[in-house]
Amino acid sequence: MPVRPLDILNKSLKSPVIVRLKGGREFRGILDGYDIHMNLVLLNAEEIQGGEIVRRVGSVIIRGDTVVFVSPFPGGE
Amino acid sequence: MPVRPLDILNKSLKSPVIVRLKGGREFRGILDGYDIHMNLVLLNAEEIQGGEIVRRVGSVIIRGDTVVFVSPFPGGE
Amino acid sequence: MPVRPLDILNKSLKSPVIVRLKGGREFRGILDGYDIHMNLVLLNAEEIQGGEIVRRVGSVIIRGDTVVFVSPFPGGE
Amino acid sequence: MPVRPLDILNKSLKSPVIVRLKGGREFRGILDGYDIHMNLVLLNAEEIQGGEIVRRVGSVIIRGDTVVFVSPFPGGE
Amino acid sequence: MPVRPLDILNKSLKSPVIVRLKGGREFRGILDGYDIHMNLVLLNAEEIQGGEIVRRVGSVIIRGDTVVFVSPFPGGE
Amino acid sequence: MPVRPLDILNKSLKSPVIVRLKGGREFRGILDGYDIHMNLVLLNAEEIQGGEIVRRVGSVIIRGDTVVFVSPFPGGE
């Protein structure tokens, strides 16, 4: 039985993730929630553009429609 | 159980939020309502473009389809 | 209970609204109707582009899919 | 009770309308039909681009997905 | 009762049509089939770009999602 | 009764097809499968861009959402 993408989101709860958005922006933060549309809630999040942190927010709700990918942070280059 | 994104919207009612729209515009205002499509109602809202306030409105209904993210305002940089 | 975005549209019936469309155009007119897709009917409407009125129409049906936001007109800057 | 956008389309049957499409093209013609997706049928239609008539067709089926707005023709500037 | 757009497609079966696609391409050919998504089947079709025939195909299935409009060919300018 | 677009896909199974994607890329290969979303499976496929083969793959799953048209290969110019 294949792994379900939402199961991986569930396993990543309370852990740091990178979220790439359409248009090239990224958020990094602690995954605090999600729903079946892949709407996401991040805590202690940084918005990154061109490698630079452009905003820090205590919490952010990201619409799933704008998400390209989500990756658990450790294991990045 | 994961936090649901709409629960966070609900907790943000009557509080200031930043709403980033596709194309780069932002609204800041008091979150007064929402629905399951993430359509939002803001009160005393400012539309911001390139860091400048370009419009002030008493209330605005934002279509969820155009929303990239919503963030409770305090905690920003 | 949160305010529902469509309730705000309902309260704005027969009143002047600004409608921002994707791509930057705006309509101003009297909100005469709407449906759950946020398709809108405006009366005595002006289409505005770059601050200039480019068209006046007695009535116009705007597809919700193209709407970015709707704002009751009074209260603007 | 608000006016429903499709009711206005219905009232415009057999009358001239302007249809603005995404990307800036327009059609003008006699509204002969529609459905709930706002797919439209125009008769004796002219396709207009940059103010110039670029095509005349006896009938045309326009996909609702590409429609920005529909306006009954009389009352235009 | 309004004419239904799919009824017009049905009446155009076995007849030449012009199909305008998003992005500006066109197909001309004999309409051989369609479905409720406005997916289309054309026979003896020519793909046209900038007024030039760029491809001839015996048959082609066009996804409705990419269709801007369909027009029965006779009656064009 | 009109020909159904998916019937034509079915008749093209095990035969060479051209698949045009949004953005201008094409795949050519043997149609091995499809579903109602027009997701496609091609075997022995070539990805073509600007008339050049840029990739050869043993099999590829193409998302229907990105498909502009599918054409049985023989009969092309």
Added chain:
Amino acid sequence: MPVRPLDILNKSLKSPVIVRLKGGREFRGILDGYDIHMNLVLLNAEEIQGGEIVRRVGSVIIRGDTVVFVSPFPGGE
């Protein structure tokens, strides 16, 4: 009976795949999961842009909405 695209995904589980995203990025990695929306889970994945590896991640969840095609890696040129 045609091959179903999701069956091919299923057969590719635990095997290397290339995933092309809208906008030109690619991921290469071991397919670990998927769902009916073609959301994908890759392990030991590399993000590639312009032929260069720009990121390595232990796991990544890719939204199906952004996928153009998925190809089992062996058999590529």
